[in-house]
Amino acid sequence: xxxxxxxxxxxxxxxxxxxxxxxxxxxxxxxxxxxxxxxxxxxxxxxxxxxxxxxxxxxxxxxxxxxxxxxxxxxxxxxxxxxxxxxxxxxxxxxxxxxxxxxxxxxxxxxxxxxxxxxxxxxxxxxxxxxxxxxxxxxxxxxxxxxxxxxxxxxxxxxxxxxxxxxxxxxxxxxxxxxxxxxxxxxxxxxxxxxxxxxxxxxxxxxxxxxxxxxxxxxxxxxxxxxxxxxxxxxxxxxxxxxxxxxxxxxxxxxxxxxxxxxxxxxxxxxxxxxxxxxxxxxxxxxxxxxxxxxxxxxxxxxxxxxxxxxxxxxxxxxxxxxxxxxxxxxxxxxxxxxxxxxxxxxxxxxxxxxxxxxxxxxxxxxxxxxxxxxxxxxxxxxxxxxxxxxxxxxxxxxxxxxxxxxxxxxxxxxxxxxxxxxxxxxxxxxxxxxxxxxxxxxxxxx
Amino acid sequence: xxxxxxxxxxxxxxxxxxxxxxxxxxxxxxxxxxxxxxxxxxxxxxxxxxxxxxxxxxxxxxxxxxxxxxxxxxxxxxxxxxxxxxxxxxxxxxxxxxxxxxxxxxxxxxxxxxxxxxxxxxxxxxxxxxxxxxxxxxxxxxxxxxxxxxxxxxxxxxxxxxxxxxxxxxxxxxxxxxxxxxxxxxxxxxxxxxxxxxxxxxxxxxxxxxxxxxxxxxxxxxxxxxxxxxxxxxxxxxxxxxxxxxxxxxxxxxxxxxxxxxxxxxxxxxxxxxxxxxxxxxxxxxxxxxxxxxxxxxxxxxxxxxxxxxxxxxxxxxxxxxxxxxxxxxxxxxxxxxxxxxxxxxxxxxxxxxxxxxxxxxxxxxxxxxxxxxxxxxxxxxxxxxxxxxxxxxxxxxxx
Numbered sequence: 001x002x003x004x005x006x007x008x009x010x011x012x013x014x015x016x017x018x019x020x021x022x023x024x025x026x027x028x029x030x031x032x033x034x035x036x037x038x039x040x041x042x043x044x045x046x047x048x049x050x051x052x053x054x055x056x057x058x059x060x061x062x063x064x065x066x067x068x069x070x071x072x073x074x075x076x077x078x079x080x081x082x083x084x085x086x087x088x089x090x091x092x093x094x095x096x097x098x099x100x101x102x103x104x105x106x107x108x109x110x111x112x113x114x115x116x117x118x119x120x121x122x123x124x125x126x127x128x129x130x131x132x133x134x135x136x137x138x139x140x141x142x143x144x145x146x147x148x149x150x151x152x153x154x155x156x157x158x159x160x161x162x163x164x165x166x167x168x169x170x171x172x173x174x175x176x177x178x179x180x181x182x183x184x185x186x187x188x189x190x191x192x193x194x195x196x197x198x199x200x201x202x203x204x205x206x207x208x209x210x211x212x213x214x215x216x217x218x219x220x221x222x223x224x225x226x227x228x229x230x231x232x233x234x235x236x237x238x239x240x241x242x243x244x245x246x247x248x249x250x251x252x253x254x255x256x257x258x259x260x261x262x263x264x265x266x267x268x269x270x271x272x273x274x275x276x277x278x279x280x281x282x283x284x285x286x287x288x289x290x291x292x293x294x295x296x297x298x299x300x301x302x303x304x305x306x307x308x309x310x311x312x313x314x315x316x317x318x319x320x321x322x323x324x325x326x327x328x329x330x331x332x333x334x335x336x337x338x339x340x341x342x343x344x345x346x347x348x349x350x351x352x353x354x355x356x357x358x359x360x361x362x363x364x365x366x367x368x369x370x371x372x373x374x375x376x377x378x379x380x381x382x383x384x385x386x387x388x389x390x391x392x393x394x395x396x397x398x399x400x401x402x403x404x405x406x407x408x409x410x411x412x413x414x415x416x417x418x419x420x421x422x423x424x425x426x427x428x429x430x431x432x433x434x435x436x437x438x439x440x441x442x443x444x445x446x447x
Numbered sequence: 448x449x450x451x452x453x454x455x456x457x458x459x460x461x462x463x464x465x466x467x468x469x470x471x472x473x474x475x476x477x478x479x480x481x482x483x484x485x486x487x488x489x490x491x492x493x494x495x496x497x498x499x500x501x502x503x504x505x506x507x508x509x510x511x512x513x514x515x516x517x518x519x520x521x522x523x524x525x526x527x528x529x530x531x532x533x534x535x536x537x538x539x540x541x542x543x544x545x546x547x548x549x550x551x552x553x554x555x556x557x558x559x560x561x562x563x564x565x566x567x568x569x570x571x572x573x574x575x576x577x578x579x580x581x582x583x584x585x586x587x588x589x590x591x592x593x594x595x596x597x598x599x600x601x602x603x604x605x606x607x608x609x610x611x612x613x614x615x616x617x618x619x620x621x622x623x624x625x626x627x628x629x630x631x632x633x634x635x636x637x638x639x640x641x642x643x644x645x646x647x648x649x650x651x652x653x654x655x656x657x658x659x660x661x662x663x664x665x666x667x668x669x670x671x672x673x674x675x676x677x678x679x680x681x682x683x684x685x686x687x688x689x690x691x692x693x694x695x696x697x698x699x700x701x702x703x704x705x706x707x708x709x710x711x712x713x714x715x716x717x718x719x720x721x722x723x724x725x726x727x728x729x730x731x732x733x734x735x736x737x738x739x740x741x742x743x744x745x746x747x748x749x750x751x752x753x754x755x756x757x758x759x760x761x762x763x764x765x766x767x768x769x770x771x772x773x774x775x776x777x778x779x780x781x782x783x784x785x786x787x788x789x790x791x792x793x794x795x796x797x798x799x800x801x802x803x804x805x806x807x808x809x810x811x812x813x814x815x816x817x818x819x820x821x822x823x824x825x826x827x828x829x830x831x832x833x834x835x836x837x838x839x840x841x842x843x844x845x846x847x
Contacts, residue, residue: 246694344658344665346691348682
């Protein structure tokens with residue numbers, strides 16, 4: 001989050017909106033103008049508070065180290081005496097929890113319960129994700145952001161869990177508009193990938209378009225340029241590692257569940273002969289409206305075979321939050337080139353490499369009831385996706401049939417408690433694979 | 448004006464950098480085209496000795512049998528004749544117990560072990576009893592049905608009169624022959640090194656290998672055969688004989704080095720089978736596996752590379768054509784009368800090469816041998832021909 005510069009009044013509203021969108025969870029974005037003004041005042045008070053704390057700390061450091069040894073930085077919140085006496089008790093200036101003057105601990109967790117309605121012997125409960133991360137700010141322009149994730153609670157050779165580094169990058173604000181980011185970072189694709197905390201989306205499970213088509217949580221290693229303009233436009237672009245088609249397992253169903261997730265490398269001894277480029281544009285020029293899109297493309301055979309193949313994924317997304325409503329939509333399409341040559345040696349296997357796959361959803365939510373820091377928001381989501389929309393021709397009798405698109409309707413509600421805790425319940429109905437119809441419950445938090 | 452002029456410089460510079468670096472994706476493709484072609488290097492001293500020993504017929508009781516006699520280089524290091532089991536002994540008139548396998552592509556095999564799912568894996572010989580190539584190499588020398596030397600000392604005695612004995616002493620020490628057990632260990636080592644180093648034992652030079660390298664296309668029939676081979680509902684051959692490259696790019700060996708019990712019919716061509724109480728029980732005949740009666744009748748899954756160069760198939764050489772072998776797979780249960788003898792009352796004596804108490808060990812759950820009497824076979828006659836056409840692409844030494 002950049003430091004706020006003093007701006008002229010007409011810019012205040014725009015800035016408040018963009019800041020609110022950038023830093024808060026999903027529910028704070030349904031503000032009216034009055035609520036905007038109130039939040040702006042709150043932010044101004046927080047900023048004053050932070051400035052006062054900073055001054056205090058700098059004074060402490062400037063003083064010669066006297067008899068007392070250098071004490072670990074205690075919570076400055078308690079010690080500070082902000083000059084603005086009327087300020088309400090300030091929540092931490094960063095999302096997360098201060099560990100030190102420049103270090104913030106972040107965390108989110110998801111616990112899910114799934115009960116297939118036609119096969120309730122397969123009901124499961126799972127700590128789907130437990131994530132710990134830190135952000136350390138070296139100075140007002142430079143920070144490092146990391147995130148460590150554990151899936152399914154217990155990770156060992158005999159247990160289903162996995163431990164992974166999801167983010168590990170450094171960022172430098174080179175100019176007020178441009179920042180440079182390098183390391184392992186989330187790809188700016190769709191609505192969910194960069195904002196995937198359980199408090200940031202409706203429904204217990206992440207939607208299929210942004211898991212089966214866009215392989216959330218999708219991260220690559222590389223460099224990225226980020227530009228934030230005053231008119232609400234955000235530009236991102238860069239060079240990263242890409243996918244590895246040699247990982248495609250034609251004998252398993254992984255590739256049918258999510259083509260890109262089955263060949264992603266996650267910067268784990270990733271083959272890096274073929275790099276990829278990406279770009280993303282997001283516009284938040286009007287309060288409550290986000291329009292955006294992205295494009296990613298890169299070779300993916302990594303010089304392990306004489307064949308060349310390019311993986312391309314693009315998306316268009318929009319989110320509109322008028323009043324108590326929250327509408328969003330995403331369309332994404334991926335293509336893999338030269339799959340006829342790649343599939344030639346795999347003929348007859350159950351899961352060949354598709355030439356294209358895509359997905360689309362629309363979602364609407366309404367903040368039905370709120371009181372103090374409780375809020376109930378029912379929602380409905382309609383999505384359609386096809387992970388094997390077309391196959392390149394291999395000849396008669398050898399070319400697999402394109403899959404039928406799956407259509408899923410999800411109806412449920414998010415119940416927010418306090419700023420960062422959410423309880424969820426929903427029911428999902430599948431058109432093609434009705435055995436997957438399920439009732440879900442979820443608990444999530446994020447700070 | 449919101450945009451400062453220097454923005455354009457920044458943008459142009461970054462765009463140029465991206466374009467420049469993105470172009471660096473494509474170089475160095477030649478290595479992929481020649482992937483997995485073993486590079487022939489001169490044999491080490493040990494391997495060169497191993498080659499001489501491998502071909503030395505004087506190291507046998509008959510004076511006419513070397514490793515190469517049964518593992519002929521002209522026939523993918525498997526027998527060049529169509530005998531069910533090879534003849535050995537001092538007079539070359541003793542039938543071996545089991546068919547002589549190809550020793551190609553065995554440098555990729557491991558010692559015997561049970562994997563995490565309790566699947567028996569690895570090991571050399573049809574029952575995996577030898578833990579390494581060198582251990583396997585030593586047994587035929589003293590097997591009375593094979594090279595039939597009376598003892599290790601007997602072998603070393605013959606070695607001392609071989610044409611290459613001076614070379615042997617140079618490499619392993621001048622006094623090595625005075626210690627027969629040590630000398631035998633070095634004979635086995637030399638044979639193993641020869642098989643590991645000589646690219647003839649792992650050529651990867653078949654038409655299918657060239658296809659995997661992207662240098663040619665298969666014919667329509669061969670592609671149909673490959674599709675049937677891979678299809679888990681048709682041939683499902685890849686259940687034991689993997690045909691695809693692994694994620695790290697290694698070319699397929701067409702065996703997963705595990706074991707299977709196919710219930711192959713008894714072979715009357717083997718004289719021992721005249722005795723109705725004699726059975727070759729495979730894995731469970733090993734002393735340490737005697738209690739694992741669930742493994743009785745299981746034999747090693749051989750590699751299908753060069754299968755079209757072989758003349759007999761299965762551990763007892765029961766079938767002499769690929770067509771019969773593959774048709775047996777798909778019609779074993781739908782038409783058992785074609786494969787097994789009939790009892791006096793006209794019923795089929797199925798799985799006649801296994802004692803009754805082990806009939807339950809036979810694999811009847813995996814495609815293609817999960818059919819029942821009267822079902823349609825998993826592959827039709829024409830489809831079997833397609834699979835054979837594909838299998839013929841697995842023979843090393845292909846040239847356009």
